[in-house]
Amino acid sequence: MTPDPTMPETSPFVIRLAIEDRDLLAAQRLRYGVFVEELGGDGPLVDHEQRLERDEFDPIYDHLVLIDTRRDAGALDHVVGVYRLLPGERAAEFGRFYCDSEYDLTALRASNRRLLELGRSCVHRDYRGGPAMFLLWNGLADYVLDLGIEVLFGVASFHGTDIEALKLPLSWLHHHHLAPEALRVKALPDHAQRMDLVPADQLDRKAAMVAMPPLIKAYLRLGGFVGEDAFIDRPFNTTDVCLLMDTTAMSAKHKGFYTRKFDARA
Template sequence: MSMAGPGCAQAHQLTVRLAANENDLRAAQRLRYRVFIEEMGGTGDLVDHAARLERDRFDAIFDHLLLIDETRDPAASDHVVGAYRLLPDTRVTPPGQFYCDDEFDLTPLRHSGRRLLELGRSCMDRSHRGGIGMLQLWQGLAQYVLDHDIDILFGAASFHGADPQRWAQSLGWLHHHHLAPQELRVRARQTNSFAPLTRDVLDRRVALAQMPSLIRAYLRLGGVVGEGVYVDPAFRTTDVCIILDTAAMSAQARAFTLRGTAESGQA
Protein backbone atom coordinates (compact mmCIF):
# COMPACT_ATOMS: atom_id res chain seq x y z
CA MET A 1 0.00 0.00 0.00
CA SER A 2 1.36 3.38 -0.95
CA MET A 3 -0.47 6.66 -1.13
CA ALA A 4 0.79 10.09 -2.13
CA GLY A 5 -1.00 13.03 -0.60
CA PRO A 6 -3.07 15.49 -2.63
CA GLY A 7 -2.77 19.24 -2.40
CA CYS A 8 0.16 21.42 -1.37
CA ALA A 9 3.84 20.91 -2.14
CA GLN A 10 4.50 19.52 1.33
CA ALA A 11 1.83 16.87 0.78
CA HIS A 12 3.64 15.60 -2.32
CA GLN A 13 6.64 14.82 -0.08
CA LEU A 14 4.53 12.54 2.14
CA THR A 15 3.52 8.98 1.38
CA VAL A 16 1.61 6.36 3.35
CA ARG A 17 2.56 2.69 3.38
CA LEU A 18 3.01 -0.30 5.66
CA ALA A 19 6.36 -0.86 7.35
CA ALA A 20 8.48 -2.96 5.03
CA ASN A 21 11.55 -3.75 7.11
CA GLU A 22 13.25 -3.45 10.49
CA ASN A 23 14.46 0.06 9.74
CA ASP A 24 10.86 1.21 9.18
CA LEU A 25 9.82 -0.34 12.49
CA ARG A 26 12.71 1.29 14.37
CA ALA A 27 11.76 4.65 12.87
CA ALA A 28 8.16 4.18 14.06
CA GLN A 29 9.36 3.18 17.53
CA ARG A 30 11.60 6.26 17.62
CA LEU A 31 8.67 8.50 16.72
CA ARG A 32 6.61 6.80 19.44
CA TYR A 33 9.41 7.44 21.93
CA ARG A 34 9.38 11.15 21.15
CA VAL A 35 5.60 11.37 21.54
CA PHE A 36 4.68 8.89 24.27
CA ILE A 37 7.84 8.96 26.41
CA GLU A 38 9.40 12.40 25.98
CA GLU A 39 6.23 14.44 25.47
CA MET A 40 3.72 12.47 27.56
CA GLY A 41 6.03 11.05 30.22
CA GLY A 42 5.10 7.40 29.69
CA THR A 43 7.22 4.31 30.18
CA GLY A 44 7.09 0.55 29.68
CA ASP A 45 8.94 -2.69 30.35
CA LEU A 46 10.54 -2.88 26.89
CA VAL A 47 11.21 0.84 26.36
CA ASP A 48 14.83 1.32 25.27
CA HIS A 49 15.86 4.71 26.64
CA ALA A 50 19.44 4.42 25.36
CA ALA A 51 18.27 3.92 21.76
CA ARG A 52 15.15 6.10 22.30
CA LEU A 53 12.70 3.40 21.16
CA GLU A 54 9.16 2.88 22.52
CA ARG A 55 8.37 -0.79 21.91
CA ASP A 56 6.46 -3.72 23.36
CA ARG A 57 5.81 -7.42 22.81
CA PHE A 58 3.03 -6.75 20.29
CA ASP A 59 5.13 -4.90 17.73
CA ALA A 60 6.15 -8.08 15.91
CA ILE A 61 2.59 -9.09 15.04
CA PHE A 62 1.00 -5.72 14.28
CA ASP A 63 1.04 -4.10 10.87
CA HIS A 64 2.53 -0.62 11.13
CA LEU A 65 0.90 1.99 8.90
CA LEU A 66 3.42 4.79 8.38
CA LEU A 67 3.43 8.36 7.14
CA ILE A 68 6.77 8.82 5.38
CA ASP A 69 8.53 12.14 4.84
CA GLU A 70 10.35 11.47 1.57
CA THR A 71 12.76 14.35 2.21
CA ARG A 72 14.26 12.58 5.24
CA ASP A 73 16.98 9.95 5.15
CA PRO A 74 15.63 6.41 5.77
CA ALA A 75 19.12 5.28 6.81
CA ALA A 76 18.90 7.67 9.77
CA SER A 77 15.57 6.13 10.84
CA ASP A 78 13.88 9.53 11.04
CA HIS A 79 11.77 9.22 7.88
CA VAL A 80 8.60 8.15 9.74
CA VAL A 81 6.58 11.19 10.84
CA GLY A 82 3.25 9.49 11.56
CA ALA A 83 2.22 6.00 12.61
CA TYR A 84 -0.70 3.70 13.39
CA ARG A 85 -0.54 0.11 14.67
CA LEU A 86 -3.06 -2.27 13.11
CA LEU A 87 -3.96 -5.78 14.27
CA PRO A 88 -6.62 -7.76 12.37
CA ASP A 89 -8.40 -10.54 14.27
CA THR A 90 -6.77 -13.14 12.02
CA ARG A 91 -3.40 -12.40 13.62
CA VAL A 92 -3.99 -12.00 17.36
CA THR A 93 -1.40 -13.36 19.76
CA PRO A 94 -1.97 -16.71 21.49
CA PRO A 95 -4.35 -17.29 23.15
CA GLY A 96 -6.10 -14.81 20.88
CA GLN A 97 -5.16 -11.62 22.72
CA PHE A 98 -5.45 -8.07 21.48
CA TYR A 99 -3.35 -5.31 23.03
CA CYS A 100 -6.25 -3.73 24.89
CA ASP A 101 -7.58 -7.03 26.27
CA ASP A 102 -5.72 -6.10 29.45
CA GLU A 103 -7.76 -2.89 29.75
CA PHE A 104 -11.21 -3.82 28.43
CA ASP A 105 -13.42 -6.90 28.32
CA LEU A 106 -13.80 -7.38 24.57
CA THR A 107 -16.27 -10.27 24.81
CA PRO A 108 -19.11 -8.40 23.01
CA LEU A 109 -16.87 -7.70 20.01
CA ARG A 110 -15.65 -11.29 19.84
CA HIS A 111 -19.23 -12.56 20.01
CA SER A 112 -20.38 -10.20 17.24
CA GLY A 113 -19.20 -12.62 14.56
CA ARG A 114 -17.76 -9.72 12.58
CA ARG A 115 -14.25 -9.00 11.33
CA LEU A 116 -12.29 -6.91 13.84
CA LEU A 117 -9.32 -4.56 13.57
CA GLU A 118 -7.54 -3.15 16.61
CA LEU A 119 -6.01 0.33 16.27
CA GLY A 120 -3.28 1.70 18.49
CA ARG A 121 -0.19 3.85 18.99
CA SER A 122 -1.50 6.62 16.74
CA CYS A 123 1.00 9.46 16.76
CA MET A 124 2.33 12.30 14.64
CA ASP A 125 5.67 14.12 14.67
CA ARG A 126 5.32 17.59 16.15
CA SER A 127 6.53 19.18 12.89
CA HIS A 128 3.64 17.64 10.92
CA ARG A 129 0.74 18.23 13.29
CA GLY A 130 -2.09 20.41 12.04
CA GLY A 131 -1.37 19.60 8.39
CA ILE A 132 -2.65 17.06 5.93
CA GLY A 133 -0.63 14.17 7.36
CA MET A 134 -3.31 12.77 9.67
CA LEU A 135 -5.87 12.77 6.86
CA GLN A 136 -3.42 10.84 4.70
CA LEU A 137 -2.94 8.27 7.47
CA TRP A 138 -6.71 7.91 7.78
CA GLN A 139 -7.05 7.40 4.06
CA GLY A 140 -4.38 4.71 4.26
CA LEU A 141 -6.32 3.14 7.11
CA ALA A 142 -9.49 3.20 5.00
CA GLN A 143 -7.69 1.33 2.23
CA TYR A 144 -6.44 -1.26 4.74
CA VAL A 145 -10.00 -1.75 6.01
CA LEU A 146 -11.22 -2.36 2.47
CA ASP A 147 -8.36 -4.72 1.66
CA HIS A 148 -9.02 -6.85 4.76
CA ASP A 149 -12.86 -6.73 4.76
CA ILE A 150 -12.95 -5.22 8.25
CA ASP A 151 -16.35 -4.62 9.88
CA ILE A 152 -15.43 -3.11 13.25
CA LEU A 153 -12.45 -0.98 14.26
CA PHE A 154 -11.66 -0.53 17.94
CA GLY A 155 -8.86 0.47 20.28
CA ALA A 156 -7.87 2.41 23.37
CA ALA A 157 -7.94 6.20 22.93
CA SER A 158 -6.29 8.35 25.55
CA PHE A 159 -6.76 11.46 27.61
CA HIS A 160 -3.46 12.77 28.98
CA GLY A 161 -3.01 12.20 32.70
CA ALA A 162 -4.04 9.54 35.18
CA ASP A 163 -6.85 11.51 36.87
CA PRO A 164 -10.22 10.88 35.18
CA GLN A 165 -11.82 13.77 37.08
CA ARG A 166 -9.65 16.20 35.14
CA TRP A 167 -11.66 15.20 32.07
CA ALA A 168 -15.01 14.77 33.79
CA GLN A 169 -16.95 16.89 31.28
CA SER A 170 -15.57 15.06 28.24
CA LEU A 171 -15.88 11.60 29.76
CA GLY A 172 -19.42 12.36 30.93
CA TRP A 173 -20.36 13.58 27.46
CA LEU A 174 -19.00 10.40 25.88
CA HIS A 175 -20.91 8.24 28.36
CA HIS A 176 -24.27 9.95 27.91
CA HIS A 177 -24.11 10.77 24.19
CA HIS A 178 -21.80 8.24 22.56
CA LEU A 179 -22.09 5.00 24.53
CA ALA A 180 -21.86 1.88 22.38
CA PRO A 181 -25.01 -0.18 21.81
CA GLN A 182 -25.40 -3.08 24.22
CA GLU A 183 -24.31 -5.71 21.69
CA LEU A 184 -20.93 -3.96 21.21
CA ARG A 185 -20.48 -2.44 24.66
CA VAL A 186 -17.09 -3.47 26.00
CA ARG A 187 -16.34 -2.62 29.63
CA ALA A 188 -13.24 -1.46 31.44
CA ARG A 189 -11.65 -4.20 33.53
CA GLN A 190 -10.35 -1.77 36.14
CA THR A 191 -12.12 -0.54 39.26
CA ASN A 192 -11.23 3.12 39.72
CA SER A 193 -12.62 6.44 40.90
CA PHE A 194 -14.40 7.32 37.65
CA ALA A 195 -18.13 7.93 37.74
CA PRO A 196 -19.76 9.85 34.85
CA LEU A 197 -21.28 13.23 35.62
CA THR A 198 -25.04 13.45 35.37
CA ARG A 199 -26.53 14.86 32.18
CA ASP A 200 -27.79 18.04 33.84
CA VAL A 201 -24.30 19.33 34.68
CA LEU A 202 -22.71 18.64 31.30
CA ASP A 203 -21.56 21.54 29.14
CA ARG A 204 -21.22 20.48 25.50
CA ARG A 205 -18.85 23.32 24.63
CA VAL A 206 -16.47 22.50 27.48
CA ALA A 207 -16.72 18.75 26.91
CA LEU A 208 -15.77 18.97 23.24
CA ALA A 209 -13.10 21.63 23.78
CA GLN A 210 -11.30 19.42 26.31
CA MET A 211 -11.62 16.26 24.23
CA PRO A 212 -8.53 15.09 22.30
CA SER A 213 -8.83 15.88 18.59
CA LEU A 214 -8.40 12.23 17.60
CA ILE A 215 -11.39 11.19 19.71
CA ARG A 216 -13.50 14.01 18.24
CA ALA A 217 -12.52 12.78 14.78
CA TYR A 218 -13.67 9.24 15.64
CA LEU A 219 -16.99 10.64 16.83
CA ARG A 220 -17.49 12.51 13.54
CA LEU A 221 -17.14 9.15 11.78
CA GLY A 222 -19.81 7.62 14.00
CA GLY A 223 -17.54 6.22 16.70
CA VAL A 224 -18.89 5.18 20.10
CA VAL A 225 -17.21 4.26 23.39
CA GLY A 226 -17.28 1.35 25.78
CA GLU A 227 -18.36 1.65 29.39
CA GLY A 228 -15.91 2.97 31.97
CA VAL A 229 -12.30 4.09 31.72
CA TYR A 230 -8.93 2.48 32.30
CA VAL A 231 -6.20 4.47 34.03
CA ASP A 232 -2.89 3.39 32.50
CA PRO A 233 -0.10 3.99 35.03
CA ALA A 234 2.71 3.27 32.56
CA PHE A 235 1.57 5.76 29.93
CA ARG A 236 -0.03 8.10 32.49
CA THR A 237 -3.25 8.26 30.51
CA THR A 238 -6.96 7.77 31.03
CA ASP A 239 -8.19 5.43 28.31
CA VAL A 240 -11.58 4.86 26.73
CA CYS A 241 -12.33 2.13 24.21
CA ILE A 242 -13.38 3.60 20.87
CA ILE A 243 -15.53 1.39 18.61
CA LEU A 244 -16.28 2.21 14.98
CA ASP A 245 -18.79 0.06 13.11
CA THR A 246 -18.09 0.57 9.40
CA ALA A 247 -21.69 -0.37 8.53
CA ALA A 248 -22.98 2.43 10.77
CA MET A 249 -20.82 5.15 9.23
CA SER A 250 -22.80 7.83 7.49
CA ALA A 251 -22.43 8.14 3.72
CA GLN A 252 -20.80 11.55 4.24
CA ALA A 253 -18.24 10.18 6.70
CA ARG A 254 -17.48 7.21 4.48
CA ALA A 255 -16.96 9.50 1.47
CA PHE A 256 -14.67 11.78 3.51
CA THR A 257 -12.52 8.87 4.69
CA LEU A 258 -12.24 7.19 1.31
CA ARG A 259 -11.86 10.35 -0.78
CA GLY A 260 -8.07 10.26 -0.81
CA THR A 261 -7.94 6.66 -2.02
CA ALA A 262 -9.98 7.58 -5.07
CA GLU A 263 -7.88 10.69 -5.76
CA SER A 264 -4.66 8.72 -5.59
CA GLY A 265 -5.88 5.96 -7.91
CA GLN A 266 -6.24 3.37 -5.13
CA ALA A 267 -9.26 1.06 -5.43
Protein backbone atom coordinates in the same frame (compact mmCIF):
# COMPACT_ATOMS: atom_id res chain seq x y z
CA MET B 1 -2.00 -2.54 0.31
CA THR B 2 -1.70 -0.76 -3.03
CA PRO B 3 -0.08 2.67 -3.53
CA ASP B 4 -2.45 5.61 -3.30
CA PRO B 5 -3.16 6.75 -6.89
CA THR B 6 -4.29 10.17 -5.67
CA MET B 7 -0.92 11.03 -4.12
CA PRO B 8 0.59 13.80 -6.26
CA GLU B 9 3.87 12.77 -7.89
CA THR B 10 5.51 15.87 -6.42
CA SER B 11 4.47 15.06 -2.86
CA PRO B 12 7.32 14.31 -0.41
CA PHE B 13 5.01 11.95 1.50
CA VAL B 14 4.70 8.18 1.15
CA ILE B 15 2.06 6.19 3.03
CA ARG B 16 2.57 2.41 3.26
CA LEU B 17 3.05 -0.51 5.59
CA ALA B 18 6.49 -0.80 7.17
CA ILE B 19 8.58 -3.06 4.94
CA GLU B 20 12.07 -2.68 6.40
CA ASP B 21 13.53 -2.99 9.87
CA ARG B 22 14.43 0.70 9.82
CA ASP B 23 10.78 1.60 9.14
CA LEU B 24 9.73 -0.15 12.35
CA LEU B 25 12.64 1.33 14.30
CA ALA B 26 11.76 4.81 13.02
CA ALA B 27 8.12 4.24 14.04
CA GLN B 28 9.28 3.22 17.52
CA ARG B 29 11.55 6.29 17.67
CA LEU B 30 8.60 8.52 16.77
CA ARG B 31 6.44 6.80 19.38
CA TYR B 32 9.17 7.37 21.98
CA GLY B 33 9.20 11.09 21.19
CA VAL B 34 5.42 11.34 21.57
CA PHE B 35 4.45 8.83 24.25
CA VAL B 36 7.56 8.92 26.45
CA GLU B 37 9.19 12.33 25.99
CA GLU B 38 6.01 14.38 25.47
CA LEU B 39 3.49 12.45 27.56
CA GLY B 40 5.67 10.86 30.23
CA GLY B 41 4.83 7.24 29.47
CA ASP B 42 6.97 4.17 30.07
CA GLY B 43 6.85 0.40 29.75
CA PRO B 44 8.90 -2.75 30.44
CA LEU B 45 10.33 -2.94 26.90
CA VAL B 46 10.90 0.78 26.34
CA ASP B 47 14.52 1.35 25.32
CA HIS B 48 15.50 4.71 26.78
CA GLU B 49 19.10 4.47 25.59
CA GLN B 50 18.09 4.02 21.94
CA ARG B 51 14.91 6.11 22.36
CA LEU B 52 12.55 3.37 21.17
CA GLU B 53 9.00 2.88 22.49
CA ARG B 54 8.14 -0.76 21.91
CA ASP B 55 6.31 -3.72 23.39
CA GLU B 56 5.70 -7.43 22.88
CA PHE B 57 2.95 -6.80 20.31
CA ASP B 58 5.08 -4.96 17.76
CA PRO B 59 6.21 -8.12 15.89
CA ILE B 60 2.64 -9.24 15.12
CA TYR B 61 1.14 -5.88 14.11
CA ASP B 62 1.18 -4.22 10.73
CA HIS B 63 2.68 -0.74 11.04
CA LEU B 64 1.17 1.87 8.75
CA VAL B 65 3.79 4.57 8.38
CA LEU B 66 3.75 8.05 6.91
CA ILE B 67 7.17 8.84 5.47
CA ASP B 68 8.57 12.23 4.59
CA THR B 69 11.16 11.46 1.91
CA ARG B 70 12.98 14.71 2.69
CA ARG B 71 14.06 13.36 6.08
CA ASP B 72 16.99 11.05 6.87
CA ALA B 73 16.02 7.38 6.87
CA GLY B 74 19.50 6.43 8.06
CA ALA B 75 18.95 8.45 11.22
CA LEU B 76 15.50 6.86 11.74
CA ASP B 77 14.00 10.29 11.15
CA HIS B 78 11.87 9.54 8.08
CA VAL B 79 8.66 8.26 9.74
CA VAL B 80 6.48 11.21 10.76
CA GLY B 81 3.21 9.37 11.44
CA VAL B 82 2.25 5.86 12.43
CA TYR B 83 -0.73 3.59 13.08
CA ARG B 84 -0.42 0.07 14.49
CA LEU B 85 -2.92 -2.42 13.01
CA LEU B 86 -3.90 -5.93 14.12
CA PRO B 87 -6.57 -7.92 12.20
CA GLY B 88 -8.77 -10.17 14.30
CA GLU B 89 -7.60 -13.40 12.67
CA ARG B 90 -3.99 -12.67 13.54
CA ALA B 91 -4.92 -11.73 17.10
CA ALA B 92 -6.73 -15.06 17.45
CA GLU B 93 -3.57 -16.89 16.35
CA PHE B 94 -1.47 -14.87 18.80
CA GLY B 95 -4.00 -15.40 21.56
CA ARG B 96 -5.06 -11.87 22.41
CA PHE B 97 -5.39 -8.23 21.43
CA TYR B 98 -3.49 -5.43 23.15
CA CYS B 99 -6.85 -4.16 24.43
CA ASP B 100 -7.41 -7.41 26.32
CA SER B 101 -5.11 -5.99 29.00
CA GLU B 102 -7.52 -3.08 29.57
CA TYR B 103 -11.00 -4.13 28.40
CA ASP B 104 -13.24 -7.18 28.43
CA LEU B 105 -13.70 -7.79 24.69
CA THR B 106 -16.28 -10.56 25.01
CA ALA B 107 -18.95 -8.57 23.16
CA LEU B 108 -16.65 -7.93 20.20
CA ARG B 109 -15.59 -11.55 19.90
CA ALA B 110 -19.20 -12.72 20.18
CA SER B 111 -20.25 -10.41 17.34
CA ASN B 112 -18.50 -12.60 14.74
CA ARG B 113 -17.61 -9.44 12.85
CA ARG B 114 -14.31 -8.84 11.06
CA LEU B 115 -12.29 -6.88 13.62
CA LEU B 116 -9.29 -4.58 13.40
CA GLU B 117 -7.49 -3.24 16.46
CA LEU B 118 -5.82 0.16 16.11
CA GLY B 119 -3.14 1.48 18.39
CA ARG B 120 -0.09 3.66 18.97
CA SER B 121 -1.38 6.31 16.59
CA CYS B 122 0.76 9.43 16.60
CA VAL B 123 2.14 12.22 14.41
CA HIS B 124 5.42 14.08 14.78
CA ARG B 125 4.85 17.45 16.47
CA ASP B 126 6.13 19.34 13.40
CA TYR B 127 3.41 17.78 11.22
CA ARG B 128 0.35 18.24 13.39
CA GLY B 129 -2.32 20.47 11.94
CA GLY B 130 -1.27 19.63 8.38
CA PRO B 131 -2.24 16.73 6.09
CA ALA B 132 -0.46 14.01 8.10
CA MET B 133 -3.48 12.60 9.95
CA PHE B 134 -5.64 12.70 6.83
CA LEU B 135 -2.97 10.77 4.93
CA LEU B 136 -2.79 8.15 7.67
CA TRP B 137 -6.57 7.79 7.53
CA ASN B 138 -6.32 7.47 3.77
CA GLY B 139 -3.98 4.53 4.19
CA LEU B 140 -6.12 3.10 6.98
CA ALA B 141 -9.25 3.30 4.81
CA ASP B 142 -7.51 1.37 2.03
CA TYR B 143 -6.37 -1.28 4.52
CA VAL B 144 -9.88 -1.62 5.96
CA LEU B 145 -11.46 -1.94 2.51
CA ASP B 146 -8.84 -4.45 1.34
CA LEU B 147 -9.47 -6.72 4.34
CA GLY B 148 -13.24 -6.25 4.55
CA ILE B 149 -13.04 -4.97 8.12
CA GLU B 150 -16.40 -4.32 9.80
CA VAL B 151 -15.45 -3.03 13.26
CA LEU B 152 -12.42 -0.92 14.18
CA PHE B 153 -11.47 -0.50 17.82
CA GLY B 154 -8.61 0.54 20.05
CA VAL B 155 -7.75 2.57 23.11
CA ALA B 156 -7.34 6.33 22.84
CA SER B 157 -5.85 8.33 25.65
CA PHE B 158 -6.34 11.43 27.71
CA HIS B 159 -3.04 12.69 29.08
CA GLY B 160 -2.80 12.25 32.83
CA THR B 161 -4.82 10.39 35.45
CA ASP B 162 -6.47 13.31 37.27
CA ILE B 163 -10.11 12.30 36.92
CA GLU B 164 -11.42 15.58 38.30
CA ALA B 165 -9.74 17.38 35.39
CA LEU B 166 -11.26 14.90 32.92
CA LYS B 167 -14.79 14.65 34.30
CA LEU B 168 -16.42 16.80 31.59
CA PRO B 169 -15.14 14.99 28.49
CA LEU B 170 -15.52 11.55 30.10
CA SER B 171 -19.09 12.32 31.10
CA TRP B 172 -19.88 13.63 27.62
CA LEU B 173 -18.61 10.41 26.08
CA HIS B 174 -20.68 8.33 28.49
CA HIS B 175 -23.92 10.22 27.98
CA HIS B 176 -23.68 10.85 24.24
CA HIS B 177 -21.39 8.27 22.65
CA LEU B 178 -21.74 5.00 24.55
CA ALA B 179 -21.48 1.96 22.28
CA PRO B 180 -24.57 -0.13 21.53
CA GLU B 181 -24.96 -3.11 23.84
CA ALA B 182 -23.91 -5.61 21.16
CA LEU B 183 -20.45 -4.01 20.91
CA ARG B 184 -20.07 -2.52 24.39
CA VAL B 185 -16.74 -3.57 25.82
CA LYS B 186 -16.08 -2.80 29.47
CA ALA B 187 -12.91 -1.71 31.30
CA LEU B 188 -11.36 -4.37 33.51
CA PRO B 189 -12.38 -3.78 37.13
CA ASP B 190 -8.96 -3.37 38.76
CA HIS B 191 -8.27 -0.15 36.84
CA ALA B 192 -11.77 0.89 35.75
CA GLN B 193 -13.05 4.43 36.20
CA ARG B 194 -16.72 5.31 35.84
CA MET B 195 -17.32 7.99 33.25
CA ASP B 196 -20.78 9.19 34.31
CA LEU B 197 -19.28 11.81 36.64
CA VAL B 198 -21.49 14.75 35.72
CA PRO B 199 -25.26 14.49 35.05
CA ALA B 200 -26.17 14.87 31.39
CA ASP B 201 -28.28 17.98 32.01
CA GLN B 202 -25.33 19.75 33.68
CA LEU B 203 -22.84 19.22 30.87
CA ASP B 204 -21.43 22.05 28.78
CA ARG B 205 -20.74 20.63 25.32
CA LYS B 206 -18.21 23.31 24.39
CA ALA B 207 -16.20 22.82 27.58
CA ALA B 208 -16.27 19.04 27.12
CA MET B 209 -15.05 19.31 23.53
CA VAL B 210 -12.24 21.70 24.44
CA ALA B 211 -10.91 19.08 26.84
CA MET B 212 -11.33 16.23 24.33
CA PRO B 213 -8.17 15.00 22.54
CA PRO B 214 -8.25 15.70 18.77
CA LEU B 215 -8.08 12.01 17.83
CA ILE B 216 -11.14 11.17 19.92
CA LYS B 217 -13.06 14.13 18.49
CA ALA B 218 -12.18 12.98 14.99
CA TYR B 219 -13.59 9.50 15.59
CA LEU B 220 -16.75 10.95 17.09
CA ARG B 221 -17.23 12.99 13.91
CA LEU B 222 -17.04 9.74 11.97
CA GLY B 223 -19.81 8.19 14.05
CA GLY B 224 -17.59 6.41 16.53
CA PHE B 225 -18.51 5.48 20.08
CA VAL B 226 -16.83 4.30 23.28
CA GLY B 227 -16.92 1.33 25.59
CA GLU B 228 -18.13 1.40 29.18
CA ASP B 229 -15.82 3.00 31.75
CA ALA B 230 -12.31 4.38 31.30
CA PHE B 231 -9.09 2.54 32.12
CA ILE B 232 -6.45 4.20 34.30
CA ASP B 233 -3.03 3.39 32.83
CA ARG B 234 -0.58 4.74 35.41
CA PRO B 235 2.67 3.43 33.80
CA PHE B 236 1.75 5.33 30.63
CA ASN B 237 0.32 8.28 32.59
CA THR B 238 -2.95 8.18 30.66
CA THR B 239 -6.66 7.67 31.11
CA ASP B 240 -7.83 5.44 28.28
CA VAL B 241 -11.17 4.97 26.59
CA CYS B 242 -11.95 2.24 24.08
CA LEU B 243 -13.05 3.74 20.78
CA LEU B 244 -15.13 1.65 18.39
CA MET B 245 -16.38 2.27 14.88
CA ASP B 246 -18.81 0.06 12.98
CA THR B 247 -17.95 0.63 9.32
CA THR B 248 -21.15 -1.03 8.10
CA ALA B 249 -23.32 1.29 10.20
CA MET B 250 -21.62 4.52 9.20
CA SER B 251 -23.88 7.03 7.52
CA ALA B 252 -23.17 7.91 3.89
CA LYS B 253 -21.84 11.29 5.06
CA HIS B 254 -19.44 9.71 7.54
CA LYS B 255 -18.33 6.99 5.15
CA GLY B 256 -17.66 9.52 2.41
CA PHE B 257 -15.49 11.56 4.76
CA TYR B 258 -13.63 8.50 5.94
CA THR B 259 -12.86 7.05 2.52
CA ARG B 260 -12.36 10.08 0.29
CA LYS B 261 -8.88 10.97 -0.81
CA PHE B 262 -7.08 14.02 0.54
CA ASP B 263 -4.58 16.22 -1.22
CA ALA B 264 -1.18 15.18 0.09
CA ARG B 265 0.63 18.40 -0.65
CA ALA B 266 2.01 20.22 2.35
